[in-house]
Every structure is written in structure tokens, then in C-alpha cells.
Amino acid sequence: MERAADLTARESAKLIASGALSSADLISACLERIASTEDQVQAWAFIDPEAALIQARACDERRARGLPLGPLHGVPVGIKDIIDTANMPTENGSRLDAGRRPNIDATVVRRLKRAGAVVLGKTVTTEFAYFHPGKTRNPLDSKRSPGGSSSGSAATVAAGMVPLALGTQTNGSVVRPASFCGIVGFKPSFGAVPRTGILPLAGSLDHVGIFARSIEDASLVELLMGPDGEDVDANTHPGPLTTTALSTPPVAPDLALVKTPVWDRAESYTKEGFAELSDALGDRIDEIELPDAFAGATDWLRVVMASEMARNLGHYVDRGGEAASLRIREFVAEGRRVMAADYLAARDMRAVLRAGLDPIFSRFDALVTPAARGEAPEGLDSTGDPIFCSLWSFCGLPSITLPLLSGPSGMLIGVQLVGKYGDDARLLRTARWLAGFISAAENG
Numbered sequence: 389m390e391r392a393a394d395l396t397a398r399e400s401a402k403l404i405a406s407g408a409l410s411s412a413d414l415i416s417a418c419l420e421r422i423a424s425t426e427d428q429v430q431a432w433a434f435i436d437p438e439a440a441l442i443q444a445r446a447c448d449e450r451r452a453r454g455l456p457l458g459p460l461h462g463v464p465v466g467i468k469d470i471i472d473t474a475n476m477p478t479e480n481g482s483r484l485d486a487g488r489r490p491n492i493d494a495t496v497v498r499r500l501k502r503a504g505a506v507v508l509g510k511t512v513t514t515e516f517a518y519f520h521p522g523k524t525r526n527p528l529d530s531k532r533s534p535g536g537s538s539s540g541s542a543a544t545v546a547a548g549m550v551p552l553a554l555g556t557q558t559n560g561s562v563v564r565p566a567s568f569c570g571i572v573g574f575k576p577s578f579g580a581v582p583r584t585g586i587l588p589l590a591g592s593l594d595h596v597g598i599f600a601r602s603i604e605d606a607s608l609v610e611l612l613m614g615p616d617g618e619d620v621d622a623n624t625h626p627g628p629l630t631t632t633a634l635s636t637p638p639v640a641p642d643l644a645l646v647k648t649p650v651w652d653r654a655e656s657y658t659k660e661g662f663a664e665l666s667d668a669l670g671d672r673i674d675e676i677e678l679p680d681a682f683a684g685a686t687d688w689l690r691v692v693m694a695s696e697m698a699r700n701l702g703h704y705v706d707r708g709g710e711a712a713s714l715r716i717r718e719f720v721a722e723g724r725r726v727m728a729a730d731y732l733a734a735r736d737m738r739a740v741l742r743a744g745l746d747p748i749f750s751r752f753d754a755l756v757t758p759a760a761r762g763e764a765p766e767g768l769d770s771t772g773d774p775i776f777c778s779l780w781s782f783c784g785l786p787s788i789t790l791p792l793l794s795g796p797s798g799m800l801i802g803v804q805l806v807g808k809y810g811d812d813a814r815l816l817r818t819a820r821w822l823a824g825f826i827s828a829a830e831n832g
Contacts, residue, residue, distance in 0.1 A: 391417075392418075397460065397600065397608060400551060404462040410444075410448050411447040411448050412441060412445050415462075419440065422435065425548075429530070429543050430512070431539075431541075433481070433510045433512045433513070434477050434510040436509065440508050440509070444462060458505075459608070460503040460611065461503075463551065464507075465507060465508060466511040466540070466545075467511065469481060471496060471510075471585065471587075472492065473490065473507065473510065474489075476509065479510075480515075494585025494586050495582040495584040496585075508550055513539065514539060517561060518697070519537075519770075519771055521539070525768065526546075527543050529764070531768075533766075534568055535772050536771030542566055544599075551600065551605060552598060554596065554598060556597065557597050559689065559781050560775075561597075563597075563760075564774050568799075568802075571791060572600045573597060573788065573789045574597055574598050574600070574607075574786075576786050582616040584616055584619045584622075588696075593692060596609075596612065603820045606816065613625050626813065632814070638818075638820045639817060640672065641753035641817075643669065645673050645756050645757075646678060648682070648779060653773070653775050658793075661795075674752075682779060685782045686778045688735075694720075698721075702723075737782075738783055742783045745808070749807075753807075753818045754807050754815055755807075756805055757805075758804060759801070759802030759803065761775065763799035786807045787805065787815075788804070789802035790805070790819060803822070
């Protein structure tokens, strides 16, 4: 039964539906894995084993009665602790929200439950999903950061505690921790997944993302997509993901190596790894340079993010004083100094940059770029630098990181693929081809 904790979400759902595995046994295996690793990893903000087993037994009873089963029937998931859950605390990584219990589930949680998933618990987030670290440690090396802000979600999947976990990304909070923890992290196009019931940081930038063990599992985020009538930005559905992205055989893509204007921030070994990757891909990849305008994206993201976070989180700072971290207090203060004209000008540049990429995507299936500067940083006082995610988050483009490279300490390094806005299925199909190409090269 212990091996059941290592199954992917799709494998688990298939076995449960066939009767070869019970949800109760799967949840028990995951709970055993948590019991043996949580003291070291510290990925959970809240977990209720008995409630999880009750959910699992209800799933098994439903199957035994011959009732319809959802695509995630009986499969455990972790939920980042800024996403509301009606039967569990949602404390936003802050003592200012200690004991907070929402009355209703976030839209994404309702959709997961409708698909049959078992919500195992709430995963650790940095304070208000910003930079102040939580307690979580990297499962691959406990002396290193797991990244942030979705630190617990990345760590639970990497440690084999759950096959899937939800996170959010405003700057680099899905792609970066997935890279640091050596797993797949997928952030769909902006507006693909409703954020109703999720702590708002910056509404112009906030995305919902997913952590998984495979690209096939990452495509399950499709179950969360589509308008909900409440999030005004959730107005696109870039699917179907599964039928397009997982078609066999994957279509050989045309790739563009994009070093971005911040290439000098990458570690030397990261640059070497991408040079080797480019050599291996040969005529399947061309290096391109972005127009000069893209150099301002990081600054524009910061202006928008600071201003909107000041609006959304300023009340915590005002009433909490030093109970809020210095990091969040300083960033809220920075946001309050942003002039309206500067904020509006920065926000308008998102559409300009996105349009500027259209000619590139007319030629290439995806852009290839680092997910992070390098390996997960040593020490637990930093969540790492999101600089290689900033441009793509600002533009709202779909992005996925694959654990294809490794650094001098043996830590995995993510290769980030970025797709055209709304073309998430093509991005996943391309990512699947690249993963297969690298696997064949390594085994050939």
C-alpha cells in the first residue's frame, strides 16, 4: 500500500475507478508518507487525517453503488492556504488571520470536489503569499528553500505526500518552487481559472496554478477552468487540454530559446545547461532576442503588484502593525507611493508586450527559458528570486516548468516553456514532446 502514494493522479483515478485500489487505501498510504516525512518537510498548515478518510470512504461507497465517478474520484489533493475551504482553516500564512474559517469553498475547491477529489489539507504559504518564508523545507535538501509563495504545495508533491496540489502565482510562485523542488508546475493563461474565494494580492496579475508529477497530471487543471460568474477576469477557457495536449504521438515543435533581458542574473551553470539543451535540440530550436521594450517588464510588474497589494493588503498592515512582517509593511508602503498615472501606464504595457509576442508565436510553438536563476538557494530565510518568471506573469502567458536540468549540487533545475496567451493546450503538447525527447536522449 505504501507504493500507492507514488502513483500519479491519473493512475490513481484509473485504479480506483476499476476497483483495483480503494480511495481509503490510497489516502492511508499518503497519510503514512506524511507521518514519516512531515517533521522534516513541514509542508502542511492544516491536515485532518480522520476527515480525509471519511471523504475517502464516501468515495468508495459511491463507486460500490455504481454511481457516476468524476475524473479525480478518490484522489487526494493539497490546497494552498490562501484558498478558502469551508471545513478547514484558511489563515493566509499570517498570524493576523489565525483561526480564520471561511463559510464557503473557493470556486476551485468546489470544482475539485465536483471532480471527486479528496481535499487532504491546507499547504503552507508564505505570509500573504508574498516573500516572508513559512516553515516549509525543500524535500530534496532540507537546508534549502522550497521556493515561494506556494512552498507547501510544491513540497507536498515533491515529497510524495499527494499527487496534486494547487498554488497561485502573482510573480513566480508556482514555476519557481516547482523548479526548486524538482517537479512539474503549470500556470495557465491569465483568466483561465477563477480566483473567487482566493486571497487577492494583485488582481491584474494573480493566477491559479497546479503542481504535479507529470505533464499529463498538470493538464488536469482543465477541470478548474471556465467562468464562474464572479471573477470578472475569468473570461477565457483555453481548452480542451487533455484531448489536444496528450494526443499521441506528440507533434514535433519549433522552439525559441529566449534568454530574456535578465540573462545576466542566471547562474553560470544554468547558462551552461541551456547551452547543452540547445545543442541537443539542434535544428528544433533557434535563439531569438526580444525587442528592447521587454526590458521594462520587471519594473512594470513591480509597479502594478505593489499598488494593487497596497490596496488589497493595506488593511492588514494598518491594524496589525509589527504583527505583519517588515517585508509586507515595506511593500505596502511602496505601493501607496505609486502615482495613479504610473500605475495605469504600467498596467497598459501588458497588452502591448503580449501583442509584441504574437509574431514570435506565429513561428514558434513555445519559448524556452530558465524557470529560476539556478538551484534552490541554501538557507530558509529567502524563497529565491522570481526574476525569470516576472515577464511571463506580467503578460499573463501560460508557462510550465519541467525538471530537466541539474546543478553542481545535484539539485534539479527547471526548464520553463512559455506559450501564446490562450494556447495552453499547444504549450502542454510541446512540453510533453520536449520531456520525451530528453528522456530518449538520456536513455539512447
